[in-house]
Amino acid sequence: MTDQQQTTLNTRYRDASLPVAERVEILLAQMTLEEKAGLFFQTMIGIGEGGTLSEGDATFGLPATTDYVLDRHMTHFNVLQAPADAGQIAEWHNRLQELAASTRLGIPVTISTDPRHSYTDNPLAGLLAGAFSVWPETMGLAAIGDEELVERFADIARQEYTAVGIRVALHPQIDLATEPRWSRALQTFGEDVELASRLGAAYIRGFQGETLGPDSVATMTKHFPGGGPQLDGEDPHFAHGREQVYPGGEFELHLKPFEAAFEAGTSQIMPYYGMPVGTEYEEVGFGFNKSVITGLLRERYGFDGIVCTDWGLISDSEIMGAPFPARAWGVEHLAPRERMKKVIDAGCDQFGGEAVPELLVSLVRDGELSEERLDVSARRLLREKFVLGLFDRPFVDVDRARELVGRADFVAAGEAAQRAAxxxxxxxxxxxxxxxxxxxxxxxxxxxxxxxxxxxxxxxxxxxxxxxxxxxxxxxxxxxxxxxxxxxxxxxxxxxxxxxxxxxxxxxxxxxxxxxxxxxxxxxxxxxxxxxxxxxxxxxxxxxxxxxxxxxxxxxxxxxxxxxxxxxxxxxxxxxxxNRPDVPFDTADPLFRHGHGLAY
CATH class of the missing domain: 3.40.50.1700 (Glycoside hydrolase family 3 C-terminal domain)
Incomplete structure (x- = not known):
């Protein structure tokens, strides 16, 4: 390919008048294997002081931002705690996009976030609201039970996210909370399948709109095929919580909220860490599970959006100075490169919480994965960047971010919802x-x-x-x-x-x-x-x-x-x-029933 041809192609994939599919193919044809591999990794990223690019984060073992973008060719990041000044978040975002624009192909960055509109402060589940309006947790929205309110909340969150450059929500969490002890229930819509289905769909509509587009925030709905039925309520972030069990035979019931999410058009899906025990499916974590990702999600439901694993399935790490082993449940015996191949073979497109594209490159170079298989996922990942308008409008308006995020009417709506819940x-x-x-x-x-x-x-x-x-x-x-x-x-x-x-x-x-x-x-x-x-x-x-x-x-x-x-x-x-962990409303003689609530 001559320099002249290279320049022409670079110009053409930026042509907004072309169909997205054509722009994807033009860009994909120019990408090196290393650039393609960089698309497959989405991990945590910090914001430097005053909205500068981070030089690294010792708490989570994160390298400098330039390492991620320039050396590893990564373009997807999950932003951690952020300044209370929305303008600084926006300034950081723009600096990050400028860095991405300086690379050979100038592929823009996609920023995602865990929920950040409530009081939660759990670094791997939710974040303090900071500059954003403060609402009740998802369970509180379920307590109100109003689809219109949920859609309004999601639309306000969408406006606040897009103002600072966040374009992917690592939520909603539509698992059914059927095991009372489960630590992740707070971010769900409770244990009633009909309510979770209705409100989950409203949440997706509020973030994405009727169709995904330049003003949308894409939703990564989780945790497929339902993370609620945890043995003894223990969470699979940890080895003692790795098993999901179905003594009541209700595996199919936990799929119902996802069916509503597919109908609402969710752009992405995240499988959970847990491994199903005693079902027809392979007894490995869902992110490794071809019978679930390809057989159930891709083939039965026809889902062709992005599938991103939950965070940290491949590599051991440290969190806050303590060892944090990879959540490779059922495949702990496999080496990281073998785990990575199993995730790709399962049908996933992206590795959450990982930053080792060189490992994926080596799998292709060694003939264990084909570059054509990588192209299947790369198309999905690039397609969403184009659909979200990131190639056409990569930067945000800093002044608008300061005016819109935490706006008085947004704050008032959040406070009213807190009271109503x-x-x-x-x-x-x-x-x-x-x-x-x-x-x-x-x-x-x-x-x-x-x-x-x-x-x-x-x-x-x-x-x-x-x-x-x-x-x-x-x-x-x-x-x-x-x-x-x-x-x-x-x-x-x-x-x-x-x-x-x-x-x-x-x-x-x-x-x-x-x-x-x-x-x-x-x-x-x-x-x-x-x-x-x-x-x-x-x-x-x-x-x-x-x-x-x-x-x-x-x-x-x-x-x-x-x-x-x-x-x-x-x-x-x-x-x-x-209580049978997979069965809703299975505790004998409850003190108060689902739906209980008095009025003045």
Missing amino acids: IALLVNRERELRGAPAAPVLPFARGLKLYVEGIDAEIAGEYGTVVASPAEADVAVLRLQAPYEERPTFFENFFHSGSLDFPADVVAHVREVAAAVPTVVDVFLDRPAILTPFVDELAALTGNWGASPRAVLDVLTGAAEPKGRLPFDLPSSMAAVEA
Whole structure:
């Protein structure tokens, strides 16, 4: 190929008047094997101080950005924690696109993110909102149960993402939360298949629009074929949680939300880490699983979008100084290059959380994979860049990012959703300040309040804060659903194990409730066992991400509690342990049923 021909081809694939398929072929024909391999890897990337390009991140073992883009030819990145200034995020994005434009073919970068519109701070599951509007967690959206609201949330998130250059959402998570102990339930729509299907589709429409295009954020819907049925509720980020089990024979039920996602046009799919046990499918992690990725996803459902593995299936790593082995469940005995070949043979297009394109190149050079097979996935990956308009509009407007992200009406909508998602579970009649017995909630502003888990200054906006229950008219205690401490710092981001509150917490709640009418608000990231103290409370609410003011607005009647439980609330750990992990609503004699919620 002459220099003249090279220049002509480079110009033609940038011609927006040509069909996308033609532009893809023009570009693909020019790519070296190394450039193609770079497309297959999507990993974490940091933002440098003041919106500069990162020189590396020791916490996650990340190299400098120039290493990724110039040396490894990578063009897909999952952005980690970001500055509170949206303009700095946008400036960083533009610098990254300038770096990508300096390469031989100038292939633009695609930026993705985990959820970042709520209170979650788990580096491998969700991120603090920072500059973005703050909403309840996905489970809170399920508690509201309104498709229009979910689509509006997703549209607002889309606008905020695109303003700073984020073009792929590593969500929604539409697994059915059928195992009460599972640590990832908070980011799902609960355990009801019909609700998860409806709201998951609305979420995709809000991010992508009716069809994927230049104003869309592509959704990477997860975790195919459903990550909820975890043995003992343990999470497959860790070896002790690698097994997914189906004692109730409900494998097919967990596919239903994905069928709705395909109908809504989701652009990408992420398989989960778990390995199915006792099914017709190979007992290896889903990302390695040809019977699931090719047989089920590609052939049965005809899905031709991008399939990206969950993060870290190939290489061992360190997180926060602790060893973090590859999640190569069922194929732990294979070397990294063998694992990589198995993922490609399974039908996947991209390796999440990996940055070793040289390994893929060697597989082709050694004749273990064909370059034609790489071209199949490369076409999908390039096609999405063209469809999203990244070749035509790679840069974002920094001033617009500052104006739009966290805009007042977006923030107000998020705060309203926080309040609406709160579920009123118990509201008993009690005497307050000598008034006749009446439902405790809503209580009037100006009472003497004893509070725990709420900043006294904020509580002081709603009443007079006192130092002890004996001095109070009403007590308000905010609790976190319990979980077991695990050996490593990182694993404790994933709340797992028993749902029973420790004995000292139960005793303390009872002691306060014996002294004064007591309202307990519980962050139900998992369905806590509330039986030991529920009968002694004046009122009980559940939330899935709500600020102290959002809670107090509901408790004082400035807002209505509209939430309904998105799962059964079990009455005992014995019932949880007897629950079949793949079967919805399978805990015996729940304390409160799915859909429970009172009103004022």
